[in-house]
Amino acid sequence: MNAGPQVVRAAVDAVVAWARSGRSVRDVIAANVALRQASGALRAQVSALATAAVTLAIRHEFLLAGDDGLRGLSAPARGEALVLAAAVANGAWAPEDAAAAFAAVHRSTLPFAALTAPAAAFALNASPERAFAREHSVPEWFATAALQAFGEQAAAVARALSQPAPRTLRANLLVVRDRAELVAELAAAGIATRAATYAATALHVDGDVDLFATGAYARGAFEQQDEASQVAVAAVAPPPGGKVLDLCAGNGGKTLALAAALRNRGQVLATDVHLGRLQGLRERLRRARADNVQVAAIGEHDWPEPVRTFAANADRILIDAPCSGTGSWRRRPEGRHAIDAVSLRKLVATQDDLLRRAAAVLRPGARLCYATCSLLPTENEARIDALCAADSGLERVRMVEVLGGAFGRSVADATGTFLVLRPDRHGCDGFFLAILRRR
Ligand SMILES: C[S@@+](CC[C@H](N)C(=O)[O-])C[C@H]1O[C@@H](n2cnc3c(N)ncnc32)[C@H](O)[C@@H]1O
Incomplete structure (x- = not known):
């Protein structure tokens, strides 16, 4: 029943590379030359095990070593402990086999049998937020925010975020x-x-x-592409032959979907501050046969004149904003370890800045579409409330209006206003989309 030694070894390498470099698990696996030559099935197994190890790191470190985690261990030993713990948790390894395998290499023992501890263990000498963080393997700041935002449903949200993402x-x-x-x-x-x-x-x-x-x-x-992004593009609903500014295009996930929604007619202008991502987008455009997309680099505080002119004439301006990524932690598990209260404040400031700039050039009748893959109200509803409080010329376009009553309600918040997708309810990534219209 053990995951093969080749899979474990490659997953350990990936986890150690992530811990040392901060690069994503996906990127370190993609960069592994030996794995590139392996079968797709083997790569997928390595990716699943390494993803589970990083996803469950906070929980497993606590169960194996208490509140100090595995801090005393070298990076390779910690990586090995996390990968073996993930294999025990998914039933691929027996705890005693994991303990023996770890001891054979690192000459010390870890209590892998403790990974089956009952939920009460997490609450020992801990506040509700800390117990939640340990149990669901999330940082404490997220536990606090999730308990506040989702109340009794917070555990279901966190559990869904720890499951493998669908392909x-x-x-x-x-x-x-x-x-x-x-x-x-x-x-x-x-x-x-x-x-x-x-x-x-x-x-x-x-x-x-x-x-x-x-x-x-x-x-x-x-x-x-995750289903949430596809629903979001359907809700942006570019008019036939229309103009769309995709302001934070990255390497183009939504750009390509917008180009297809327009059936290669109209115009999409894809911009970003990150040149490497825009290069990736150019390559994807060719393969996808999208002919209606132009690409332009922009500065954080400064858009070239052609971009400003396009924005002022656009039917839709999409801001797929840089965010905490809390809704996509299933695919990007390293996000759990990368964001803290300080970086979150910076992201919120960037979100406000992007919203203000886009709103300033939005023409009457056009729509400003603000999206995040965040589950946090502070990056979502609160940003829209702040913008609308400062700009009375904007009105919210309700999701039930855009997508139709029954379907709109099935993917919207309780008031039918915003697109709110959740991994526990919809099975896709957590996602938020607000649509505003200039009166
Ligand atoms: C959520 S990602 C975009 C994902 C992309 N739209 C997709 O569907 O694949 C956010 C992007 O915003 C970009 N970004 C960050 N600050 C920005 C700014 N001030 N103006 C434009 N883009 C920015 C980042 O480089 C990143 O590519």
Whole structure:
């Protein structure tokens, strides 16, 4: 029942590389030359184990070593402890085998059997926030925010954030007619998929199959994209032939979906302050056969004249804002260890700045769409409230108006105003989208 030694070793290397460099687990695995030559299935197993190790690090460090965690251990020993702990937690290793494997290499013992401790262990000498943080392997600042925002549902949210993320694709409607055509093409290649619930373009893939080795990928028939982002693009709803400014385009996940939503007509201007990401976007545009996208670098405090002119004429300005990423911790587990109260304050300041700048150029009738993959009200509703309090010319466009009554309500907050997706309710990443219209 043990995960193979090759998988454990590669996962340990990935966790150690993450701990030393701060790079994401995904990036360190992608950069591993030996793994690049391995099968897609093996890479997927390594990725799953390393992701689980980083996801559950806070919980497992507490269970193995108390409140001081594994601080006394070297980076390789800590990485090994976390990977073996994740393998014990998912049932792949027996605690005594993990203890023996750890002792054989590091000549010290760790109580892997303690990983099955009952929930009461987390509450020992701890405030409710600290007990929640230990149990759900989240930082204490997030435990406090989640308990405040979600009350009795906070545990369900945190549990969902610790589950593996589904593998979700977006059918690229610039290449395939509809999702069904992609489903049939993948089925012919022996790949089973399931239609997703909320986005008409989304489908889930079970198992470890190497999707990037398929003919469908080579001809640009799909992109990997969480369902939440696909629903968000449907809600941005660019008008046929319209103009969209994608202000924080990154390497283009939403840009490509917007280009497809416009059926290659109209215009998308994709901007970002990060040149490397924009380069990645240019490469993705070619494969996806998107012809209606221009790309431009912008400064944090300064947009070139053509970008300002485009913004002033745009039908939609999308701000897919830099954020805590708390909603996507399933895919980016290192986020749990990277954000703190100080970095969160900086992110909020950037969000306010982006909103103010975009609102200042938004023409009457046009829509400002503000998105985050955050679960925190302070990055979401609070930012919109602050902007609308300062700018009375903006009105909220309700999600039920944009997406239709029953469907809109199924993906909106209790008032039907904002798009609010949650991993525990919708199975996709946590996501927020507000739409504002200039009167
Ligand atoms: C959430 S990511 C965007 C993800 C992307 N839209 C996608 O769908 O793949 C946020 C992006 O905002 C960019 N960013 C940060 N500060 C910015 C600013 N002041 N102006 C424009 N972009 C900014 C970051 O470089 C990052 O690429």
